[in-house]
Amino acid sequence: MATTLRMGLPVLTTSLGLLFMAGAATLLLTAQPRPSVPLVPLPQTAIVPPMTMMHRLDGEYLSVGRPVDAPRVAVTLDKPLVIMRYQVTVADYTRCVAAGACKRLDGKAARGDLPATGVSHGDASDYAAWLSASTGLRWRLPTDREWAHAAGTRFIDDARGFDGDNANPALRWLADYDRESARKQASDPAPRPVGSFGANEHGVHDMAGNVWEWTQSCLRRVSLDAAGKTTGETTNCGAYVVEGQHRAVMTSFIRNPKSGGCSVGTPPDNLGFRLVKEQRWQDRVPAGLRRLLPA
Template identity: 30%
Template sequence: MERPAAAAPAASLTLELSPPDASVRFPDAPARTYRPGMELPRDTYRIEVTRAGHLPESRTVTVAGATRLAVTLAPEPHAFAVSTVPPGGAVRFVEQEMAYTPGMLLPPGRYALEVSLPGYETWEETVVHGQRATARQVRLALSTAGFTDAHAGGAEGPVMVIVPTGSFRMGCVSGTRCFNNELPILDIDIATRFALSKHEITFAEYDRFTDATGAPRPETRGTARMLPAVNVSWADAAGYAAWLSAATGRPYRLPTEAEWEYAARAGQATAYSWGADPGEDRANCAGCGRGGAGGALPVGRFAPNAWGLHDMHGNVWEWTLDCPASWRPAFRSPAATPRTGQCSQRVRRGGSYAHSARRMRAASRDITNPELRSANTGFRVLLELP
C-alpha cells in the first residue's frame, strides 16, 4: 500500500512596513488576509502595499522558511510653487541638488530655499511642504547695496539701486523759498519700478564709454577717477546712457524730472531728504558748513538717503531727460512727459558745490542750454525695469 506524499512544510511571511499601518493585499487571492508571521505554503506571491498619502508598492516575494521583507512606501508628491514680489526672483534649493521649476512635484518634507533678485535682499527660509500643494509667495525687500550689469566685454556697469513704486507731490510743497519754476505742485504716480545709479557717474565709468566709442574725454580737475564726470553736455550724458544700453542689453537712459525728484525725496516731503534744514556735513554746497568743499568731491562722501542714493543734494548738478515745457498741470506721470525731439533748453537737478543750499532742495530746477559743459554739471542714469 502506497503512503501519501508528505505535504510541503509551511513557511511564514513577515513584512516590515513603513509606515507601519500600511495595508497589505494579495491580489491573486483577495480573500487572504495578511498577518505578520502568517503561515503560507512555500511558493511565490504577489503583494500590494497601500496607505493614504503614499504611493502604492507592488512586490513579488518567494516565501521559503521564515521570510521577512521590508517595504517602504514613498510619500505621495504634491505641487510646489514659489512666486515672488516683484516677479522674476530666482529660486534655489540650498540642501538638495535639484533645480527648481514652478509647480514641480515634491514629497512632503522641509526644504531650505534661497530666493534672489538683483537689487533686492536675498531671502532664505525653510519651507514645510505637507500633504497638499504648496504655493508660497515671497516678498523681497529692496537692497540699498545695489547691483551692477555686466558689459559685453566683461566690465561692470555703474552700481544701480532699485527705487520702489509710489506717489508723491512734486514741486515746492513747503511753500517757502520757492522759485516760480517749481510751481504748480503736481501729484505724481510712479507706477513702474526703476533703478537709479547709486552715485553720479564717475570719470572712471565715463572713461569706459569714451574708450569704447572714441568720444572725446571731458576736461578733468586732478586725477581722481571717482570724482563725478563733469564738463559733459546733455547730449554727452544721453550718449553715455545709449552706449550703456547697447553694452549691457538693458534699457538705460537719463531720469525724467519726476523720477529724479521722487528718488531724491526718498519718501519725504521736506526740502531735503533728511529734513527741512540743510544742516552741517550732509552735502557739498556753498554754505553747507564742513560739507562745502569749493569743488566736486568723490562720489559717496556723504550718507545716502533712505533709498541708498548718494549726493542727490549738492556736489554737481545732474542732467534730466525732460524739456522744460513738460512742467504743466496736465502731466501727472513721467510716462506722459515729452522725452524726444529737440529742446532749446534742458533741466538740471540737485544743485552743486558752487551753489547755495536753497538750490540743492529736492524741488529746485535749473533750466539751461543743453550744450553747456561746466565743472559743476554731471549726471546719473536710470534703468527701466519690467
C-alpha cells in the first residue's frame, strides 16, 4: 500500500501542476487589461497654471435701468487648467460626423487643418460627448472665466466705455456698432489654418485669431442700484457667451452668425470651439495601474 501511494505522488504532483498552469493561462487570457490606446488621436493640450487675474465679468449690467460696463474684479482659479492648444479642426470634427455622433457641417468641404466653423453650441457639446466616450477622458467646453484665464495676455477687455450721462440709448448702440465694425474691417475674415496666429505665454494658439469660440457660460443680465449693489440677476441658457477678438453672445442654435444672434454690435463671422479636459482622480494614477481601474 505504501509503495503504491509513493508511486502515485509524482503523477498527482504533475497533474496538479498542469491544472495550475492551465488555470493561470485562462486567468491571463480572460483578465487582459483594457487597451490604453484611444480610438481617436488625443488632442494636444496645454496646462495653464492656477493664478489670480483681474477679469471683467461676463453679462449685461444695468445700473438704475441704464447699461453700464460689467465690474472688473479679481478672479482666482485654484487648480491647473488643461485646454486644447488648438481649436477643433475640420479633420477632427469630420471623425465625429463619420461616427454618426455629430451633425455634418454646412457648406462645401473645407481643408482639414482649418478650424471647424459653422457649429452651434449643441454641435460643440455633441463633439465633446463623443470625444469623451472615444478617449475615456472627460472633455467639455470652457467657462467664460476659464477661456479668459487660458487666453492670458491675449484676452481683450471688452469694456464699452458707457457714458453714464448719456440718456439716449440709440447713440450708445451706434457707437457700439461703429467700434465692432472697425474691429472686423481690420481683420481678415477668412479662417486660417490652426496655429496661424501664434501661441500665447501658456502655449495656447490662436486666442487672438479671427475665429470665435463657444463657452458653456450662459447669458446673464444683472441689475445694480445707484451704489453698485446687485439687486437682481437673471440667467438665459438659450444663449451663451462666445469669446474671440471681443466677447459676444450667441443663441445656442446659431451655426452661421451672419444670420444674426450677437447681442451687441456686429456678429463674428466664424464660430468654432476648443475644449478643456477635466482632471479625474484616475488620471493621477500611474498608467500601468490605470488600465486595471474601472471606467
